[in-house]
Each structure stands twice: as C-alpha cells, then as structure tokens.
Amino acid sequence: MYTLMLAQAQESIYLKAAKDHKPGLRLKVAQECSDMYADALKSLSRDSLKGLWEREWLPIVSGKQYAFQALAQYDQSLLHNENKEIGLELARLQAATIQKALDAAKKDNDFIYHERVPDLKTLPALPKFAVAHAIAPSSPMSSRFKDIFAKLVPVSVQQAVACFDTRRAAVVSGEVARIRENTCLMNGMLASLNLPAAIDDFCRPEALPESIREKSNSVKSSGGIAALSAGINELPNLLRRNQEILSETVRLLTEEKACDDNLRQQFKDKWSRMASEKLTEPLWQEVKKYQQILETAANADGILRNKLATHRQGIGLLSQSEEELTAAVPGLQKNAVQKQCPSVVKLQELMKQVNELKDERETSVFLKALSELGSIKEDEISAEKLNDAFAPLRTRISDSIKRQEKIMGEVQQANNQFAQEKGVGSGVNRENMLKELVSAFDAFSELQENLKEGTKFYNDLTPLLLRLQQKVSDFCFARKTEKDDLMKDLQLNIVGQATSQPPTTPKYQEQKEPQENVKTLSYIPPRPPPPRFGATEQPKIIYYQGSAPLAQLANGNFSV
Structure with a gap:
C-alpha cells in the first residue's frame, strides 16, 4: 500500500509537470514514477499479499510501469533530436515503441544521417527525480481536526x-x-x-x-x-x-x-x-x-x-x-x-x-x-x-x-x-x-x-x-x-374486577300464594269454523243509519 500510494503521488506530480512542456523535467519525473510502479508491482506480486488485492490491480500497475517508462524514453528522444543525435533517438524510440515517431526518425536516418543505432543496453540510464516523498501523518492532521472518538473514554x-x-x-x-x-x-x-x-x-x-x-x-x-x-x-x-x-x-x-x-x-x-x-x-x-x-x-x-x-x-x-x-x-x-x-x-x-x-x-x-x-x-x-x-x-x-x-x-x-x-x-x-x-x-x-x-x-x-x-x-x-x-x-x-355475590333472598319472598286464588285454564277450546253459504245464497248485510237498522236485499240492489 505504501509503495503504491507513493507511485500514485509521483504520477499526480507528473501530470502537473506535463503541462509545463519541459522534456527534461518530464523525463526525470516519469522515470522515477516508472521505478516506483515497478517497486509496487513487486510488492503486490508477493504470494502473501496477492489475496488482499483484486486481480485487476496487477495488470494496471504493470501497464503504468511500462507506460511511464515509454514516456521517459520518448522525452529523452526529444532531447536527442534537439542535439541531432538521431541514432540515440532511434534507440530510445525503439525502446519506447512509439511507432509514429520511430518511423519518422528512421526515415530521416536512412535518407540523411545514416547513423548507427546502438543497442538499448549500451545507452546510459535515464535520469530520475523523486518529487513525492513519504511523510508520516502528524497528529492532529490540521488545526481544525477534531477527533470524534476523543470523548469515548470510561466513566x-x-x-x-x-x-x-x-x-x-x-x-x-x-x-x-x-x-x-x-x-x-x-x-x-x-x-x-x-x-x-x-x-x-x-x-x-x-x-x-x-x-x-x-x-x-x-x-x-x-x-x-x-x-x-x-x-x-x-x-x-x-x-x-x-x-x-x-x-x-x-x-x-x-x-x-x-x-x-x-x-x-x-x-x-x-x-x-x-x-x-x-x-x-x-x-x-x-x-x-x-x-x-x-x-x-x-x-x-x-x-x-x-x-x-x-x-x-x-x-x-x-x-x-x-x-x-x-x-x-x-x-x-x-x-x-x-x-x-x-x-x-x-x-x-x-x-x-x-x-x-x-x-x-x-x-x-x-x-x-x-x-x-x-x-x-x-x-x-x-x-x-x-x-x-x-x-x-x-x-x-x-x-x-x-x-x-x-x-x-x-x-x-x-x-x-x-x-x-x-x-x-x-x-x-x-x-x-x-x-x-x-x-x-x-x-x-x-x-x-x-x-x-x-x-x-x-x-x-x-x-x-x-x-x-x-x-x-x-x-x-x-x-x-x-x-x-x-x-x-x-x-x-378496575373494570375487570368481578362483582360480589348478591345477598340471600329473604324467606318471605320465597312463599307461594294459595291455590284457590289462582285460576288456571287447563283446556283451551278450539276456534269455531267460519260460516258457510250456499251457491244461490247471499250474505245478509245490515246497514245502520243513525240508530235504526236498514236491511234490504232485493235482486242485488241496495238502497240506503
């Protein structure tokens, strides 16, 4: 973790230095960044630490190592180009595998300069400049720092x-x-x-x-x-x-x-x-x-x-x-x-x-x-x-x-x-x-x-x-x-409490009345049937007017 964070800090410094358009400065910062990522890759590749990282980290760190190595070689090739050292420039570009610049330099060398391209191993090492340094954090980290656990102490x-x-x-x-x-x-x-x-x-x-x-x-x-x-x-x-x-x-x-x-x-x-x-x-x-x-x-x-x-x-x-x-x-x-x-x-x-x-x-x-x-x-x-x-x-x-x-x-x-x-x-x-x-x-x-x-x-x-x-x-x-x-x-x-038993009934309330004073009806007579009339017989209707009854029935005509 320490080496990886240090390399990332150096990378952030390179991003700032890249805006200054100074190949010499970029060269040194990029070379040191490549070495730092190489150290981080060694640490991440240990068997005891592989399980702590996701698998994607290893190719990422490895790719950044080669990328910054290529950037350093490219910046060095620019310096060789300014000094008309075309052979050294070609060697750097071959090492960096930057094809477009390599083709242009190779064409110039084949038609104009005809310099010998030395082997990469014979080239001098690239200069380095370590800007990022590991510093132990101070306590407190700032004047406004407030430890949220400061009051978590025994009573x-x-x-x-x-x-x-x-x-x-x-x-x-x-x-x-x-x-x-x-x-x-x-x-x-x-x-x-x-x-x-x-x-x-x-x-x-x-x-x-x-x-x-x-x-x-x-x-x-x-x-x-x-x-x-x-x-x-x-x-x-x-x-x-x-x-x-x-x-x-x-x-x-x-x-x-x-x-x-x-x-x-x-x-x-x-x-x-x-x-x-x-x-x-x-x-x-x-x-x-x-x-x-x-x-x-x-x-x-x-x-x-x-x-x-x-x-x-x-x-x-x-x-x-x-x-x-x-x-x-x-x-x-x-x-x-x-x-x-x-x-x-x-x-x-x-x-x-x-x-x-x-x-x-x-x-x-x-x-x-x-x-x-x-x-x-x-x-x-x-x-x-x-x-x-x-x-x-x-x-x-x-x-x-x-x-x-x-x-x-x-x-x-x-x-x-x-x-x-x-x-x-x-x-x-x-x-x-x-x-x-x-x-x-x-x-x-x-x-x-x-x-x-x-x-x-x-x-x-x-x-x-x-x-x-x-x-x-x-x-x-x-x-x-x-x-x-x-x-x-x-x-x-209070509502759920059972009420007490009622008082005992007095004896005088339990006495019955004499039998002779009680009239009971043991038999109920049936209801009489309704009256019946013949086929030609009509019921006789009686009308009252005042106190005198009027009864007339003649040929279906009624008179009052």
Missing part, C-alpha cells in the same frame, strides 16, 4: 477530567483575581497620589495634562459614558432572560411533582411508580446551583451600578470634548520648583516601571498563560500535581506582586519629597479634580472589563439553562407517558 476518566476542569478553573480564577486585586490596589494608590497627572502638570504646565488628555481619548474611543451605561443597563435584561428560563424549569418540575403526589394520594398503594422526589433530586440540585449563580451575578451587577454612579461625573467629563474638559479643570498656578528636581525624575522613572508592570500583566505573560495551561496529562489530575503544574506561574505572579510593593513604596517616598518641594504652589482644587479624573478613568477601565465578562457570562449561561430546561421537559414528558400507561392499566383492572 471514571470522564469524572476525573471533569473534576480536573473544576479544580483548574478554580485555580485560574483565584490567580486572575489575585492579579487584578493587586492591580486595582496599585491604581487606587496612584489615583490617591494624583500620579502621573501631577508630574505631567508640573513638568508641562498646560491647561490639561497630557495624561488626562490620553485618558479622555481612550474613554471616548470606547464609547464614553453612554456606551458604558447602555451596557450596564443591558445586564438586568440578560439576567432576567436567564431567570425566566430557570423559572420555567422550576415550574415544570413543580407541576410534575404535584401531579404525582395527587395521584399517589388518590390511588394509594396502587400507584406503584417511583416518587418524583427520588428521581428529580439531581435536577433540583442543578437548579439550585444555577439559582445561586444567578443570585451572585445579580449582586455583582448591583456593585457595578453603584460603582458607575460613584464615578459617573468623572467619566462624563472624560467623555466630553477637550475644550469642555479643559474648562472643567481649575486653572494652573505658577510652580516654584525646577522641572528637573530629583523627586520628579525619580517619579517619572517609577511611572515607567508601573506602566511596564501593567503591560506585563495585561499581555500573554500571565492571563494567556493561565488560560492556555490546560493540556495537563491525566496523571496530573490530583491536587498535588495540579499545584505543581501551576507552581512556576504562581511564582511569577508572586514576584510581580513583590515588585509592585517595592515600586509603590518608592513611589510614596518620592511623592512625599515631591510634595515638600512643590509646597503650596499647586492649587488644591486642581489636584482634587485631576485625582477624580484619574480615579474615574481607572473605574471606567475596570467597569468596561467587568461588563465584557458579565455579558459573556450571561450569554454562555443561557445555552446551559436551555439544555437543563430541555432535559427537564423530556423528563416530564416521559413521566406523563408513564402516568398515562399506568392510569390505563388501573382502569382496566
């Missing part, structure tokens, strides 16, 4: 993998929360110190510091306060949609249980099927789990709304135009400190380190590594192995947090020195406004990230709740079918 393995996924998700969530908590702490500390806006305001005395201008542009490019408010206001709708799906699921389970309890109370021991609470316990557990998840999500949405309300004014200012923002910031006062004082230089260097630390956490160094650290082998499912697998990443996170603590300590010291050198030259109202804007920007960034996570959470939760609802609906339908069948059997049993 114990599935449970272990599910347990591992749960533990891994808990570890990832914990580490991500750890990073974000420290980042928020750092942002809050910088906002309380009005950094780096205070440095920009001091070094570049402008109506609006450059850092505030950049933050404002970032907020406006993300949609500003309007887009953020619309997204947060949409979260209750997403929550309500999931709650309605879960409420419908609860209704189905409740109605099924009520129906089962009612019939069980009605038929007592005759209602022999299993009680609903025993069958629906896993479903109720799943429902309660999702109810707790939705309750937690609702509380988190409330926190987002409160946070937006707290920083709405600052985010609104950052969402306005540069002219409106500049007008809202109190004016500058003359600084009494030189721009290149040591505290300013130190703070600028520390702000660079802070930005590098933020960029490091936002890029693939931590979050991407946490999300992709899922290809752990099955023998690493235990908690100890899981901790060992995450140990290097946890170490890097701890180092990052230690660097943050060190940097923030130096920032506080440098800021205290900066405040002493700056003195009271800077307006308090302006600093408070800049602090508020910095805090608003940090809150906007955090709210935007939380909004994306919340929207994705609700959208991912909806299919899970629909799947649970479908499962409950199928269960209720099966229980209804079972109920109908059981009701039918009970009705047939």
Whole structure:
C-alpha cells in the first residue's frame, strides 16, 4: 500500500509537470514514477499479499510501469533530436515503441544521417527525480481536526477530567483575581497620589495634562459614558432572560411533582411508580446551583451600578470634548520648583516601571498563560500535581506582586519629597479634580472589563439553562407517558374486577300464594269454523243509519 500510494503521488506530480512542456523535467519525473510502479508491482506480486488485492490491480500497475517508462524514453528522444543525435533517438524510440515517431526518425536516418543505432543496453540510464516523498501523518492532521472518538473514554476518566476542569478553573480564577486585586490596589494608590497627572502638570504646565488628555481619548474611543451605561443597563435584561428560563424549569418540575403526589394520594398503594422526589433530586440540585449563580451575578451587577454612579461625573467629563474638559479643570498656578528636581525624575522613572508592570500583566505573560495551561496529562489530575503544574506561574505572579510593593513604596517616598518641594504652589482644587479624573478613568477601565465578562457570562449561561430546561421537559414528558400507561392499566383492572355475590333472598319472598286464588285454564277450546253459504245464497248485510237498522236485499240492489 505504501509503495503504491507513493507511485500514485509521483504520477499526480507528473501530470502537473506535463503541462509545463519541459522534456527534461518530464523525463526525470516519469522515470522515477516508472521505478516506483515497478517497486509496487513487486510488492503486490508477493504470494502473501496477492489475496488482499483484486486481480485487476496487477495488470494496471504493470501497464503504468511500462507506460511511464515509454514516456521517459520518448522525452529523452526529444532531447536527442534537439542535439541531432538521431541514432540515440532511434534507440530510445525503439525502446519506447512509439511507432509514429520511430518511423519518422528512421526515415530521416536512412535518407540523411545514416547513423548507427546502438543497442538499448549500451545507452546510459535515464535520469530520475523523486518529487513525492513519504511523510508520516502528524497528529492532529490540521488545526481544525477534531477527533470524534476523543470523548469515548470510561466513566471514571470522564469524572476525573471533569473534576480536573473544576479544580483548574478554580485555580485560574483565584490567580486572575489575585492579579487584578493587586492591580486595582496599585491604581487606587496612584489615583490617591494624583500620579502621573501631577508630574505631567508640573513638568508641562498646560491647561490639561497630557495624561488626562490620553485618558479622555481612550474613554471616548470606547464609547464614553453612554456606551458604558447602555451596557450596564443591558445586564438586568440578560439576567432576567436567564431567570425566566430557570423559572420555567422550576415550574415544570413543580407541576410534575404535584401531579404525582395527587395521584399517589388518590390511588394509594396502587400507584406503584417511583416518587418524583427520588428521581428529580439531581435536577433540583442543578437548579439550585444555577439559582445561586444567578443570585451572585445579580449582586455583582448591583456593585457595578453603584460603582458607575460613584464615578459617573468623572467619566462624563472624560467623555466630553477637550475644550469642555479643559474648562472643567481649575486653572494652573505658577510652580516654584525646577522641572528637573530629583523627586520628579525619580517619579517619572517609577511611572515607567508601573506602566511596564501593567503591560506585563495585561499581555500573554500571565492571563494567556493561565488560560492556555490546560493540556495537563491525566496523571496530573490530583491536587498535588495540579499545584505543581501551576507552581512556576504562581511564582511569577508572586514576584510581580513583590515588585509592585517595592515600586509603590518608592513611589510614596518620592511623592512625599515631591510634595515638600512643590509646597503650596499647586492649587488644591486642581489636584482634587485631576485625582477624580484619574480615579474615574481607572473605574471606567475596570467597569468596561467587568461588563465584557458579565455579558459573556450571561450569554454562555443561557445555552446551559436551555439544555437543563430541555432535559427537564423530556423528563416530564416521559413521566406523563408513564402516568398515562399506568392510569390505563388501573382502569382496566378496575373494570375487570368481578362483582360480589348478591345477598340471600329473604324467606318471605320465597312463599307461594294459595291455590284457590289462582285460576288456571287447563283446556283451551278450539276456534269455531267460519260460516258457510250456499251457491244461490247471499250474505245478509245490515246497514245502520243513525240508530235504526236498514236491511234490504232485493235482486242485488241496495238502497240506503
């Protein structure tokens, strides 16, 4: 099979090379293809393998071997013809048995060239060029490859993998929360110190510091306060949609249980099927789990709304135009400190380190590594192995947090020195406004990230709740079918039951009446015969008119 497939691959390459009209290239590819088919023919001709192939394969492979050998000889003859080597051309054509070209070349040789035609055995071997190579298939074969048998594993393995996924998700969530908590702490500390806006305001005395201008542009490019408010206001709708799906699921389970309890109370021991609470316990557990998840999500949405309300004014200012923002910031006062004082230089260097630390956490160094650290082998499912697998990443996170603590300590010291050198030259109202804007920007960034996570959470939760609802609906339908069948059997049993014997007849109902009171007729007289008339005799007809009888019979005439 291997040699045959390799020869077929070489043949497909020859078909492509044949379109290029290059005899030299076709010659090499065809010769190699002929040799490959020769190897395949040897393999197919083995006694141990003959039974595995249909008989037609041997002549097909043999014919292709000779065909490509002839094509190679023919292409070589074309090269000889270009070089005016007619004798060699004739030898190649004789070997290829291409009659038309052979006759033309033989005629030219007989009348013009008169060259000796060498024996085929004396000719040099044709050059070969192997283009097709055997390569072991990679696993997976492509990035879109999906093994349909990947989930065909024992139940114990599935449970272990599910347990591992749960533990891994808990570890990832914990580490991500750890990073974000420290980042928020750092942002809050910088906002309380009005950094780096205070440095920009001091070094570049402008109506609006450059850092505030950049933050404002970032907020406006993300949609500003309007887009953020619309997204947060949409979260209750997403929550309500999931709650309605879960409420419908609860209704189905409740109605099924009520129906089962009612019939069980009605038929007592005759209602022999299993009680609903025993069958629906896993479903109720799943429902309660999702109810707790939705309750937690609702509380988190409330926190987002409160946070937006707290920083709405600052985010609104950052969402306005540069002219409106500049007008809202109190004016500058003359600084009494030189721009290149040591505290300013130190703070600028520390702000660079802070930005590098933020960029490091936002890029693939931590979050991407946490999300992709899922290809752990099955023998690493235990908690100890899981901790060992995450140990290097946890170490890097701890180092990052230690660097943050060190940097923030130096920032506080440098800021205290900066405040002493700056003195009271800077307006308090302006600093408070800049602090508020910095805090608003940090809150906007955090709210935007939380909004994306919340929207994705609700959208991912909806299919899970629909799947649970479908499962409950199928269960209720099966229980209804079972109920109908059981009701039918009970009705047939009730109808088929034999009724009890009637009560004993009282004695007084069995007494007979006296014989003298019973008149019986033992003889019934026969019916009298009809009257007879003579041949001339006519029956006498009597007519009544009123109360007087009229009887006349005279010569067949009747008178009334």
